[in-house]
Amino acid sequence: MASLRYFCSMFSTRILASLAFVLLVTISQAQFANVLLNQKPRPRVTKTEIDGDSVNYIDKQNNFSDRREHVTHSVWTEFAKFKSSNRHDSSVIMYSRIETAGKGWTPPVRISAFAGDCSNSDSTLKSDVPCAGPGKDVYVCWAGPGGIYFQRSADLGNSWLQKEIYVAPLKNGWDQQVKFAHVTGIPRIACVTDSSEYTGRIYICWSDEKNGITNKDVFLVYSDDKGESWTEPILVTYRPNHKEQFYPAISIQPGTGSVFLTYFSTENYFEGNLYDLMLAISKNGGLQYEYYRLNEKPLLLDSTIIPVRGLAFAPKSTDARAIWSQTEANNMLSLYSAMITDSSITAYLEKEKKNEIQVERSFAFAKKIPITFITSTEGKLTVTVTKPLEPEKKEMVLFKDKLLTAGINAIVIDTKKSALIKGNYILNFYFNNRHTFIWLLGE
Numbered sequence: 346m347a348s349l350r351y352f353c354s355m356f357s358t359r360i361l362a363s364l365a366f367v368l369l370v371t372i373s374q375a376q377f378a379n380v381l382l383n384q385k386p387r388p389r390v391t392k393t394e395i396d397g398d399s400v401n402y403i404d405k406q407n408n409f410s411d412r413r414e415h416v417t418h419s420v421w422t423e424f425a426k427f428k429s430s431n432r433h434d435s436s437v438i439m440y441s442r443i444e445t446a447g448k449g450w451t452p453p454v455r456i457s458a459f460a461g462d463c464s465n466s467d468s469t470l471k472s473d474v475p476c477a478g479p480g481k482d483v484y485v486c487w488a489g490p491g492g493i494y495f496q497r498s499a500d501l502g503n504s505w506l507q508k509e510i511y512v513a514p515l516k517n518g519w520d521q522q523v524k525f526a527h528v529t530g531i532p533r534i535a536c537v538t539d540s541s542e543y544t545g546r547i548y549i550c551w552s553d554e555k556n557g558i559t560n561k562d563v564f565l566v567y568s569d570d571k572g573e574s575w576t577e578p579i580l581v582t583y584r585p586n587h588k589e590q591f592y593p594a595i596s597i598q599p600g601t602g603s604v605f606l607t608y609f610s611t612e613n614y615f616e617g618n619l620y621d622l623m624l625a626i627s628k629n630g631g632l633q634y635e636y637y638r639l640n641e642k643p644l645l646l647d648s649t650i651i652p653v654r655g656l657a658f659a660p661k662s663t664d665a666r667a668i669w670s671q672t673e674a675n676n677m678l679s680l681y682s683a684m685i686t687d688s689s690i691t692a693y694l695e696k697e698k699k700n701e702i703q704v705e706r707s708f709a710f711a712k713k714i715p716i717t718f719i720t721s722t723e724g725k726l727t728v729t730v731t732k733p734l735e736p737e738k739k740e741m742v743l744f745k746d747k748l749l750t751a752g753i754n755a756i757v758i759d760t761k762k763s764a765l766i767k768g769n770y771i772l773n774f775y776f777n778n779r780h781t782f783i784w785l786l787g788e
Contacts, residue, residue: 377683377693379641382668384679407474411483412660413538415445416501418475420456420485424463435460436469438487442502456496458508461489467518471531478536479545484572486512486534486549488519493532493549495572512575513566517554521561521591523611525618526646528552528592530561535595541602543630547572550581550606552591560736561591563608565631581606581625581634585771585782586729587736588612590623594656598663603628605665605685607639607656615727615740615775618646622654622669624685637693639667639683643778702774702781710767710787714758720776723750727775728758730765730785740773749776758785 404422411418419441425434438457441450461470472487483498494509512532519530532551537543550565555578564578582590593608604627611620621643625634646652655668665685673679683689704718726747729740743763744756758772772783 376638376641376696377685377689379639379681379683382680382682384673384677386677404471407472409475409477411477413477414481414501416442417445418442418477418483418502419450420472420475420487422470422472423453423455424465424469426463428465429463432462434463436463437461438470438472438485438496440485440502440505451502454505456485456505456509457487457489457494459489459491459494466520471519471529473531473533476534476536476547477538478547478571479538482536482571484534484536484547486532488515488531488551490518493551495534495547495549495568495575497572510572512549512572513564513578514555515551515553517558519551519553521552521554523561523589523591523646524559526652528609528652530591533593533595535597535604537597537602539599539602541600543602545569545571546602546630548595548597548604548631549575550593550595552593552608557587557736559589560587561589563590563593563606563625565595565604565606567631579631582608582610582623584610584612584780585733586612586731586740586773586780588614588780589620592652592654594654596656596658596665598665599658599661600663601628602630604631605656605658606634607654607667609644609652609654613638613775613778613780614643615729615773619643619778620646620652622667624667637690639685640669640671640681642671644669644671700777700779702776702779704774704781704783707784707786710760710765710770710785712759712761714760714785715755716758716772716783717753717755718774719753720749720751722777723748724777725749726754726756728756729773729775730763731771731773733769733771743772760785 406419406421408419422436423439424436437455437460439453440456441453443450462468468490470487470489475485481501483502485496492514493512495512496509498505521528521530530552532549534549536547547568552561552563563582566575568575588611590610593606596605606625609620610623622639624637624639627634653670658665666682668682671679702718708714726749728744729742767787770785774781
């Protein structure tokens with residue numbers, strides 16, 4: 346129970362309040378073993394009550410408990426007037442802390458030299474949970490009208506840089522919309538603090554629309570000089586079917602310095618509002634990733650809420666726990682978790698190998714292309730075609746809901762009939778809530 350309380354504490358007040366709105370459908374496919382942590386009736390919340398947050402002029406606090414230094418750090422957005430359109434009203438990032446044995450919170454101090462507006466949208470300053478660095482360093486990042494910014498303290502929050510450091514652009518801002526749901530691209534921050542090859546490296550991740558309004562992706566940058574300089578954005582989530590990947594969380598594995606990222610993705614679904622909670626792991630400092638799906642059941646995007654998820658490592662452990670919420674068919678709100686260990690990853694890969702479509706991954710472009718493949722189960726197949734470097738072009742449907750049997754199946758791609766000019770394309774196979782892509786090579 347102690348470890349459960351620790352993981353749950355990683356959620357902010359606002360995230361916990363949002364648990365009531367997340368939905369799912371009852372299609373099932375085993376991935377990581379999902380464990381039910383809690384279940385209760387789903388509260389009924391009206392749109393008026395959601396918008397009622399506009400009475401608050403101080404945003405919800407984002408708290409980080411540094412157990413090493415016995416200090417809790419807190420950052421939040423303070424508005425002159427919440428949701429104001431007056432150009433003279435501004436938003437700023439504030440900071441306070443409390444020591445475990447202390448008498449109370451320190452007086453709030455402003456740590457953003459440059460202000461945003463009060464619209465509670467892209468031009469408003471918005472931060473996430475701060476993090477600790479080596480020694481007594483404290484790091485904070487936020488999004489604002491110019492992109493992503495970074496602040497640091499070298500003395501546990503007693504003093505800060507005179508002005509924040511610019512990190513990277515955030516294309517089209519942090520206030521984002523995916524199909525059927527509102528989400529955010531607010532940046533998340535983490536630092537390697539123990540003895541590993543990457544000790545001291547600071548990571549910031551976020552999602553934005555650099556590759557298209559309907560093709561959000563997760564990006565990551567890092568700094569090895571305490572935030573003075575940053576790498577160019579690294580694309581974490583490229584998929585050649587150009588689906589949405591958004592709303593990441595980040596944590597660092599103790600001892601190894603490996604980067605663990607979770608994010609929501611629609612990559613496995615041709616249409617509708619289903620999505621998955623994905624895990625990306627980098628063992629080489631954020632440059633390359635291995636990908637896993639954490640949820641057993643596809644999740645359903647909701648038009649009124651921001652999806653909920655958490656990711657953390659237990660103290661003195663290299664095992665991570667991901668936590669997310671789901672609303673069951675009986676209208677009960679459920680909190681689920683998946684343990685991420687070496688053994689659970691091995692079990693996942695064994696399941697994936699059994700369920701994957703067995704097919705050649707590239708074919709030469711021709712007028713007619715016969716493709717034979719093997720499936721382990723029956724189901725319906727949808728096949729589309731995309732251009733790998735042209736996300737703005739919509740998927741062209743070649744087959745829709747073609748019934749397959751378990752075993753050997755075959756289709757023929759008629760490129761002339763589909764008006765495909767000779768070139769390089771991606772064939773996207775959507776089968777049993779899974780995306781498999783195949784190259785058509787014309788050059």
